[in-house]
Amino acid sequence: MTAARFSRSDLFSTLTAQLGITLKPELLELAFTHRSFAYETGAKETNERLEFLGDSVLGLIVTEELYLRYPDLDESRLSPLRSGIVNMRALADIARTLELGKYIRLGKGEEVTGGRDKNSLLADALEALIGAIYLECGFATTTTVVRTLINETLESAMAKGAGLDGKTALQELVSSLGKGTLEYLVTEEGPDHDKSFTAVAMVAGEAVAQGIGKSKREAEQSAARSAYEILATLK
Template sequence: MSLTELQERLGVEITPELLQLAVTHSSYAYEKGGADNERLEFLGDSILGYLVAVSVFKEHSELSEGELTKLKNAVVSAQALATAATQLELGKYLRLGKGEARTDGRKKTNVLADAFEAILGAAYLSSGMESARSIVERFVLPLLENPDAIREMADPKTSLIEKAQKLNLGDVRYEVEGEGPDHQMIYTAKCFVGSKLVAQGQSSTKRSAETEAAIAALKLLSN
């Protein structure tokens, strides 16, 4: 998949080498050798936090410090960033290892969110803060138009419990199983609401697998 197309979607200039690094998952680097996007992700995370904090501070003068913090944390959550990454169609540009690709890594919340942050880091290093700001304004800040959805995305496991209680569906529980070698373990979480299996999620950690299952369950119950 051409990264030129991704750059056009982003609408900013990013050095080709940095853009390629930004979409390189650790599983790909492990199999092929070379660097992954984790350092760029670290940088992008800080840039994102700053830009979103400035935006919510300016746009929501009615909110207290605690409310501002909750709103900011919701917008920079992995679930919100994965939504932004999906709008960008980022998944199809990711460089993944065979195992990650086989388990739908291109759709995983944490994989998408991490890559999105890495792209912000790459944009900053290539063209400065204004380029990173442009990406955030186009793909992240519009999510603020639906604060209820943002709050749900920020903590899907808690939101699922609340929705199940509201609908009188029973308690929420998870069953998690791991498969594969230790360095490439893939966990599958089954989400039960009451006695019914509602959804499943897969990821490289137990916690994120449960989160993926909760997101899938929320979508099902919302429909």
Template sequence: MSSARSDGDRPDSDRPDLDELRLTLGVPDLDTERLEHALTHRSYAYENGNIAHNERYEFLGDSVLGLVVTDTLFTTHPDLPEGQLAKLRAAVVSAKALAVVARDLELGRFVRLGRGEEITGGRNKASILSDTVEAVLGAIYVEFGIVRSAEVIHAIFDPVMADAARLGAGLDWKTSLQEICANHDLGVPHYVLIGTGPDHDKTFTAVAHVGEREFGGGTGRSKKEAEQMVAEIAWTVLDAELRGAGAPDATTA
């Protein structure tokens, strides 16, 4: 069985055409060297003489995306309070949402990875995909500025923002659980996590404690995913109990 090759092992004919990605993003004139830089994961950089990798672009792109999304949500939802706007923004720019966007763009095909990440499925890892989305947005901002960057972000993320606006409490179950607990003097929820399996393939189990009560059933491939799942379970139970007792609906309390 042949081992997986890093991008450095690929002949030029096997590498995906960056023009395809530029057209998908709506920036056909984005500089090739800059785009390659934004697509370079640190694993590739370390295996190729410590060349520049994309983490600085990622840092910048995170802020650019946050600004455009925040401005859009503020403008399109003039009646929402700060807390709900924060939930919407968190749902749109979360690593999970960015990974979905990256998969829709088929961004994983273009990422430059080292051998280790290639072998362990790095092209489909949510963390790598979400970071690369931010890095590409950072590169677009450096080359074209905020107006062009905002156009790209709107083209990609407006459907994500529209979907998030329809989710209600599920935008961030941990925040929703914390709010229902605060509104009804139930105490501050806390979580206990257990991780099992090897480092590259861990599964996490989460339990939520609310006062003297314990809620289980949270599992996920990351700590955050497991906590969100068990928070949803706890919120759903408490909301039903409180509404049954005549308390205000937890979604609007």
């Protein structure tokens, strides 16, 4: 079933009930207005400004949560742990638990190419939603909502050892297994203002896993974590 078959008001009621908050419908519409929709319909605003705001708010909340929850971890472990939560893939997975794909207003081109399930669009929509919550409800309420949303992702990341830098952990594992050299092949696509990077973790010349991110570092870290999970089964 496509988003067009849903009543927007019913959808928004479902979402706000999930989050335990109330938000103005017009603010939610803005949070889910992708630039492709604005381009095709002539809408004056997109969710990009809310995304920009939400990204900063999310980063602060996650950083504070990690600082308070793990007082024994130093910066060298807190930073990669934060990256394991605040990255496109992780945020997209959280967005899927809220079914944000069905709320996004897309242009026809994005619609037919599966835009509702693209990691980049879902992550952006989640950040825009967080920005909207912050504007409407303030920092305290936004913190409560975000903590609930990231809790499972955070616990999963800790269980997988994401408190360690992904690339460092993979390098140590590759060395312990005597697997030879480790390198990353990185490609990029998209315009300068919206680039996407793909990194492939290569061990002894063979591709083990790939990762996608909005920066080269994020893509490499994602590839490293996936490769670590695969190679760890060989120990």
